[in-house]
Amino acid sequence: MELVTTVVSRAGAKMSSVRWKFRMTPMRWVFTGIAAAAIAVILVRFVLGLGATTNLNDQWPWGLWISFDVLLGVALAGGGYGTALIVYVLRRDKFYPIARSAMLTSLLGYIVVVLGLLIEVGQWFNFWRPYVSWGHASVLFEVFWCISCYTVIQILEFCEVGTEKVFKGAHKYLKKAMPVMLIIGITLPTLHQSSLGQLFYLMVGKVNPLWWTAFLPVFFLLSSFFVGAGMIVIESTLAGKALNHKVEIPVLRGLVKISAGAMILYLMLKITDMVVRGTFANAFAFDLPSIMFLSELFFGVIIPIIIAFSSLSSTRKGLIWFGILTVSGVIMNRFDVLFTGMGKYLNQYGGSYVPAVSEFIVSLGLVSIACLAYLFLAENFNIMGNHESEHADDITIKDGKYASTAK
Amino acid sequence: MAKGVLVDIPKCIGCESCSVACKLWNELEWDEQEKNKTAIDRAKEPNNGLWPEEWTSINRYDLEKDGESVARYVKAQCMHCEDPACVSSCFSKAFQKLPEGPVIYDQSLCVGCRYCMMACPFDVLRYEWKKAIPGVRKCQMCATRVANNQETACTSVCPTGAIIFGDRDQLLAEAKKRIKENGYVDRVFGEKEAGGTSWLYISDTPFEQMRFRTDVTTKPLPSYTEGYMKATPFVGVGWAAILAGLYVFNNKGKEPLD
Numbered sequence: 218m219e220l221v222t223t224v225v226s227r228a229g230a231k232m233s234s235v236r237w238k239f240r241m242t243p244m245r246w247v248f249t250g251i252a253a254a255a256i257a258v259i260l261v262r263f264v265l266g267l268g269a270t271t272n273l274n275d276q277w278p279w280g281l282w283i284s285f286d287v288l289l290g291v292a293l294a295g296g297g298y299g300t301a302l303i304v305y306v307l308r309r310d311k312f313y314p315i316a317r318s319a320m321l322t323s324l325l326g327y328i329v330v331v332l333g334l335l336i337e338v339g340q341w342f343n344f345w346r347p348y349v350s351w352g353h354a355s356v357l358f359e360v361f362w363c364i365s366c367y368t369v370i371q372i373l374e375f376c377e378v379g380t381e382k383v384f385k386g387a388h389k390y391l392k393k394a395m396p397v398m399l400i401i402g403i404t405l406p407t408l409h410q411s412s413l414g415q416l417f418y419l420m421v422g423k424v425n426p427l428w429w430t431a432f433l434p435v436f437f438l439l440s441s442f443f444v445g446a447g448m449i450v451i452e453s454t455l456a457g458k459a460l461n462h463k464v465e466i467p468v469l470r471g472l473v474k475i476s477a478g479a480m481i482l483y484l485m486l487k488i489t490d491m492v493v494r495g496t497f498a499n500a501f502a503f504d505l506p507s508i509m510f511l512s513e514l515f516f517g518v519i520i521p522i523i524i525a526f527s528s529l530s531s532t533r534k535g536l537i538w539f540g541i542l543t544v545s546g547v548i549m550n551r552f553d554v555l556f557t558g559m560g561k562y563l564n565q566y567g568g569s570y571v572p573a574v575s576e577f578i579v580s581l582g583l584v585s586i587a588c589l590a591y592l593f594l595a596e597n598f599n600i601m602g603n604h605e606s607e608h609a610d611d612i613t614i615k616d617g618k619y620a621s622t623a624k
Numbered sequence: 625m626a627k628g629v630l631v632d633i634p635k636c637i638g639c640e641s642c643s644v645a646c647k648l649w650n651e652l653e654w655d656e657q658e659k660n661k662t663a664i665d666r667a668k669e670p671n672n673g674l675w676p677e678e679w680t681s682i683n684r685y686d687l688e689k690d691g692e693s694v695a696r697y698v699k700a701q702c703m704h705c706e707d708p709a710c711v712s713s714c715f716s717k718a719f720q721k722l723p724e725g726p727v728i729y730d731q732s733l734c735v736g737c738r739y740c741m742m743a744c745p746f747d748v749l750r751y752e753w754k755k756a757i758p759g760v761r762k763c764q765m766c767a768t769r770v771a772n773n774q775e776t777a778c779t780s781v782c783p784t785g786a787i788i789f790g791d792r793d794q795l796l797a798e799a800k801k802r803i804k805e806n807g808y809v810d811r812v813f814g815e816k817e818a819g820g821t822s823w824l825y826i827s828d829t830p831f832e833q834m835r836f837r838t839d840v841t842t843k844p845l846p847s848y849t850e851g852y853m854k855a856t857p858f859v860g861v862g863w864a865a866i867l868a869g870l871y872v873f874n875n876k877g878k879e880p881l882d
Contacts, residue, residue: 268753275750276670278738305881306867308874313881339736339751339758346716350733356849357739358715359856396871404864408856419713419743419849421841434852566835568670 235382239593244459248585255582258575259336267339270575276568279555281576286333286583288413288551290326291364292437293544296445296452297323297371298406303475305399311471315464317378317600318456319449324371325587331368333583356415363409370402378598411438417554427499427510428558432490439483440547446476447521447543450536459592462601470530473539477525480518480543487514509549509557517546626706626822627725627770628792629779630799631699633827633834634806635786638663638697640682642778642787646701649766649777652677663697672700672835676752676761680778685834696827698834699778699787701763702727702748703814704822707844710740710749718760725792725822726765734759745818745840765822792822799826819844 241249262270273280300319303309335341352358377395380388414437417424430436450469457463491497500507521543529535563570595601640663646652655677663684666673673681680701687694704727711719711727718733719740740760741749752758766776774780775789782788788795799812808828814821817840825836832838 264756266752266754266756266758268755273751273753274670275674275741275753276747278741278749278751302867306871306874308878310881316881337737339738340731340734341736343716343733343735346718346733346735350717352715352717354712354846354850354853355715355739356853357713357737359853361715400864400867400871403867404860407863408860412852412856415849415852416739418852419709419845421745421843421845421848422837422839423742566670566672567668 237597239596242459245589245592248589251578251585252582252589255579255585258578258582261575262336262579263341270573270579272570272573272576274568274570276563276566277570280570281572281580282333282337284552284555285580286337287330288555289548290330290333291410291413292441292444292547292551293448294323294326294330295406295410295441296448297326298403299442299445300449301399302403303472305396306403309471312468314468314601315449315453315472318452318595319445320371320374321378321591321594321600322448322452324368324375325590327364327368327371328590329583329587330364332586333580336579356412356419360409360412360416363405363412367402367405367409370398370405374398374402378600382598406441407438410441411435413437414554417558420559423562424554424558425499425506425561426494426496427506428554430490430494432486435486436483436550439479439486440550443476443479443483444543444547446472447540447547450540451544454533454537454540456591456595456601460595460601466531466533466536469536473525473530473536476543477522480522480525484514484518484522506553506557506561509553513546513549513553516542517549518543521546625791625793626723627765627789628704628795628822628824629765629776630788630790630795631823631825632786632788632802633696633698633825633829634808635784636682636697636699637784637786638682638684638695639783641781641783642699643678643680643682645777645781646680646763647677649769650679650764652679667698667835671750674700674748674750674762676750679761679763683835685829687829687833689829694829696829696834698825700748701778701823702765703746703818704763704765705745705818705844706820706822707818707846709743709745709818709845712846712849713739713743715739722767722771724767724770726767726770727822728764728767729760729762731759743845745845746837792824795824799824802826813838816842818842819847 258270267273271280271282297320300312300316304312304316335344338344347358347361373391374395377388377391380386380391411434414433414435417429418431418433420429446469449472453464453469491500500510521539524530524535524539524542530539647654655675658673658675658678661673663673663682664686666681667683667685672683680699683698683700685696685698687696704725705721708719708721708727710729711721715737716733716735718730718735719727720730721727736758738751738760741747741751748762750761752761766774769776779787779789790798796812796815799815802808803810803812803826806828808826809830811826811831813825813827813831813836814823817837819842825831827834
């Protein structure tokens with residue numbers, strides 16, 4: 218599919234006309250198929266309600282959609298604010314080549330979260346209520362405001378990229394606003410990533426003590442930060458295949474090391490927390506929660522730290538393993554807080570919850586839509602960085618090169 | 625004066641007049657599914673008889689007492705916390721605690737996130753899963769009756785005095801008196817639980833055998849997140865200021881990115 222618009226640009230501009238292209242590959246057809254199935258389920262959900270499309274019940278008012286689409290979606294999209302912090306605020310220009318793609322992934326992640334929430338809540342048409350009816354004692358109030366404002370900020374940030382190609386007149390204004398948007402765009406996610414953890418602090422006595430702690434906000438914030446590098450590695454590997462563009466190893470390695478630094482802090486805090494609250498016995502009871510808790514820490518944090526600080530992270534294979542383990546660790550953690558953490562309490566009088574097939578379809582469908590959108594945007598806008606570095610396959614480039622990319 | 629209800633469990637004979645009165649006053653639908661259930665069935669199901677159209681239920685527990693088997697009927701409904709978790713958890717203020725005692729819900733403000741259901745320390749909130757446009761359902765403690773100096777519908781029909789309506793303070797004193805006189809379990813469930821509730825229960829059989837959440841915290845639940853929410857604006861502004869400072873410092877003399 219290729220579409221050429223007839224807008225003639227001014228003399229000296231890079232492109233003579235605006236081209237839109239989207240090449241359908243077998244994988245993209247699969248995404249489209251899943252997305253179509255999800256849209257069908259979503260329509261049924263709006264007509265017949267949540268009971269008809271989910272296995273949610275009064276014991277389990279929150280299920281897959283909250284844990285996967287919201288808790289996890291927000292965490293995995295966390296790479297955006299982390300990268301913005303490292304690149305634009307701390308000016309580690311080395312990482313500039315991945316900034317745009319990381320921030321685009323984050324934007325799409327948040328759009329998925331917002332869509333997921335609209336499907337998930339009972340009275341979706343009332344979504345605007347918290348803007349006027351302030352339930353400011355609720356942690357969710359903060360999450361709501363931050364996520365919605367941050368999504369808008371991210372859209373504006375992307376417009377700065379978009380106006381390089383279309384509506385070029387607005388570009389210079391957006392560029393001027395970038396510093397402010399970046400600072401707000403780092404502050405908001407810092408607040409709501411931690412608040413997503415704090416949400417569970419209200420469920421006193423319901424969540425397993427292994428996960429229920431006053432440190433919940435810190436743990437959620439730190440893990441959303443360190444999972445960023447893992448996501449960028451995975452995303453750049455997948456996008457590298459699809460779009461024939463690879464990010465250089467030193468860039469990824471540097472990022473992975475920053476991430477592992479945050480992991481060490483996370484691990485130390487986890488241990489401190491266990492000492493303070495005396496939950497060592499729970500952690501080594503070797504029942505289901507304990508096994509989940511330990512494997513989450515061992516496979517999702519300790520091994521990635523080892524990979525990051527050993528020679529393993531100088532190979533693409535090592536980096537990919539870092540990505541897979543880190544992301545799986547955070548997925549496990551978010552599921553653990555809700556399902557493993559609350560299972561014993563919520564099932565004590567015979568309650569049960571296994572997500573329905575339709576719930577899985579919607580979750581996968583939303584991810585598919587995000588993937589398709591990512592591919593479209595990455596193919597049509599300057600996301601992957603300087604076009605010169607395209608097709609660069611495992612060529613190590615000296616630091617000097619990045620400075621020129623950054624210009 | 626804050627109102628309350630005292631439930632004297634051994635006095636209940638399980639006639640379920642209260643459930644009928646509740647249905648009639650609140651105009652709740654008769655649910656096909658609930659028709660053939662007995663108080664024993666309800667005590668065993670996860671929902672303990674509470675459904676969108678069943679705001680109260682009588683559950684029967686067959687227990688051992690002094691070597692004899694006894695049946696105890698327990699009325700379940702919203703406890704109407706003094707400082708409710710649902711009120712503080714609602715980000716659109718759909719819940720409200722009235723000064724007279726009732727905790728009420730307004731569906732027109734509700735977004736349907738169900739955080740209240742997760743937060744409720746007594747798990748009494750029910751959702752209309754079967755409806756396309758659902759709301760949360762629970763006992764409203766006959767808020768309009770109470771506001772007009774009437775007692776709740778359920779207490780008004782109780783033939784044995786197992787549930788009595790009154791000022792919470794007086795009921796609490798009465799409860800303690802009855803515990804002493806009748807040799808009940810030395811605990812008024814609701815005096816301190818979750819920071820105190822408008823509904824108070826006394827019993828001659830252990831509460832934990834009748835699905836009471838006896839290990840619930842005695843601190844009001846909103847106090848767990850109060851400090852966090854109060855600190856948030858300051859943390860946000862402070863963090864933004866630090867970021868702005870770092871941004872200016874690190875970009876000094878450097879060409880801007882992009």
